[in-house]
Amino acid sequence: MRNFTNVNDIGPLDQALAKARYVKENPFADQALGKNKTLLMVFFNSSLRTRLSTQKAGLNLGMNVIVLDINQGAWKLETERGVIMDGDKSEHILEAIPVMGSYCDVIGVRSFARFENKQDDYNEVILNQFIQYSGRPVFSMEAATRHPLQSFADLITIEEHKKSARPKVVMTWAPHPRALPQAVPNSFAEWMNAADCEFVITHPKGYELDPGFVGGARVEYDQDKALEGADFVYAKNWAAYTDPNYGKVINTDRSWTVTTEKMALTNNAFFMHCLPVRRNMIVSDDVIESPQSLVIPEAANRVVSAQTVLKEILLSL
Numbered sequence: 001m002r003n004f005t006n007v008n009d010i011g012p013l014d015q016a017l018a019k020a021r022y023v024k025e026n027p028f029a030d031q032a033l034g035k036n037k038t039l040l041m042v043f044f045n046s047s048l049r050t051r052l053s054t055q056k057a058g059l060n061l062g063m064n065v066i067v068l069d070i071n072q073g074a075w076k077l078e079t080e081r082g083v084i085m086d087g088d089k090s091e092h093i094l095e096a097i098p099v100m101g102s103y104c105d106v107i108g109v110r111s112f113a114r115f116e117n118k119q120d121d122y123n124e125v126i127l128n129q130f131i132q133y134s135g136r137p138v139f140s141m142e143a144a145t146r147h148p149l150q151s152f153a154d155l156i157t158i159e160e161h162k163k164s165a166r167p168k169v170v171m172t173w174a175p176h177p178r179a180l181p182q183a184v185p186n187s188f189a190e191w192m193n194a195a196d197c198e199f200v201i202t203h204p205k206g207y208e209l210d211p212g213f214v215g216g217a218r219v220e221y222d223q224d225k226a227l228e229g230a231d232f233v234y235a236k237n238w239a240a241y242t243d244p245n246y247g248k249v250i251n252t253d254r255s256w257t258v259t260t261e262k263m264a265l266t267n268n269a270f271f272m273h274c275l276p277v278r279r280n281m282i283v284s285d286d287v288i289e290s291p292q293s294l295v296i297p298e299a300a301n302r303v304v305s306a307q308t309v310l311k312e313i314l315l316s317l
């Protein structure tokens, strides 16, 4: 595997899960693989988990790790070609990317949807420029349309906790005061559609996701109905995808917050969320603190997903 941006890059999921299991049980077995190899992590947006877990994954593999926050200390980057650069941007991404590539062996990129232009977001213009111009393998640390390291960690977590061969997994929209990207729900849908589970998506009317990610999943507008018999409840907010509301918050209906009453409709489901989460908007205190809450082991598995991916990339160098 050279680049990792979506579920197809990792190969058959049963094999990917077996590799992840090995990495989790033997975190330091491949220290020689990363010797004298440098991982550069480039952040256009904030992060707690991705930053720490991916760094830890690189260190476990014996790599040197450097981190660049584009918006803190680096030059402001122009990302469009053809612009007369007489504004506040000091450098063009077309120089910055190959320069960054010259200092490392593998690059991770975090670059959220900007919600300025749907086509640019859904064409992944930033991530794809890194792939095209860095000369290095590139992996997504959440790009405009997907967050594959998160989805892989989610799948690992479900695999570790499922009580039946084909669990019912329900992804529910939940309210949030600010516009959030569709990357996490798109990606989770992509991975669940590829995995062996009964996958249901529930959200209020107007929050329909890109049909390319929804695939064959059941979409249920009645949250209570969707939650019936669920084994896993995966909560996430996202802003509208469909035009003319792309990137907008169209409601913050708190009747969609995941509460103890909502969880009572399920098959004693586990609660999942990628974090960071706003309590009592997305999920009530008592649900996130309950024994059924997997948010901490789910976040811990981010080291496992990142290390499994980085290992595959190192093996391909």
Ligand code: AN0
Binding pocket: 142, 180, 181, 183, 184, 274, 275, 276
């Ligand atoms: C981001 C999002 O919803 O995509 C990152 C989640 C991993 N969340 C926020 O910006 C709060």
Ligand code: CP
Binding pocket: 046, 047, 048, 049, 050, 051, 142, 150, 274, 275, 276
């Ligand atoms: N879940 C996740 O990617 O968290 P961060 O935004 O803190 O990296």
